[in-house]
Amino acid sequence: MIRLRLYTTLGCHLCEQLEALLVTLCAVPYRLERVEISDDDALVERYGVRIPVLVDEAGQELDRGMQPERLAAWLAARGWRDEMAWQALQRQLSGEALPRVTTRAAKGATQRGGRRYLG
Template identity: 80%
Template sequence: MTRLRLYTTLGCHLCEQLEALLVTLCATPYRLDRVEISDDDALVERYGVRIPVLVDEAGVELDRGMEPDRLAAWLAERGWLDEAAWQRLQQQRSSETPPEAVKGATLRGGRRYLG
């Protein structure tokens, strides 16, 4: 079983997104050890603005793993990507209405503004 470490903090919604994606996309059994960074000043200094950070057994870190493309590439490099699940997720994402297609919405700096 593969052991992964997730640097996180209480109430981190981005960390929750990463965990949900990991469940969906990881084809190999894994154990996820969550490390609470707020308990250690050095961890806050290192990871405070980078969480969630996922780390494999070799110590290779993945920042912004809540972004599906980044997580999929990281998993694929290790041979852990569930290709069928990734294809389904991509199809689902491509069928969603893009923010710029919503009537009255404008897209600025990656954010959607209504009105």
């Protein structure tokens, strides 16, 4: 299991985006330590305008990791990227048509314009 550190702050939507991408793209088990920078003036000075910053066990940093291409390249350089997940994400980001999922309306429901209505 690899250990990663994420420099973050409360309510950081970019940090949440990076974490969601990491779940999708990382092919190896990992433990993520979140470090709140607002509790330490030195950390705010160092990371304040760069968060989210992801750091590996060797101390190599990735800032702006919420950009899928940057995170994918960083993971690939370490042999940690899930290639199939990365290809699927690239298709999704490029707007390539994904297979359409069809669903049947529940009993007693009708379906109009892709929405289900009960009764």
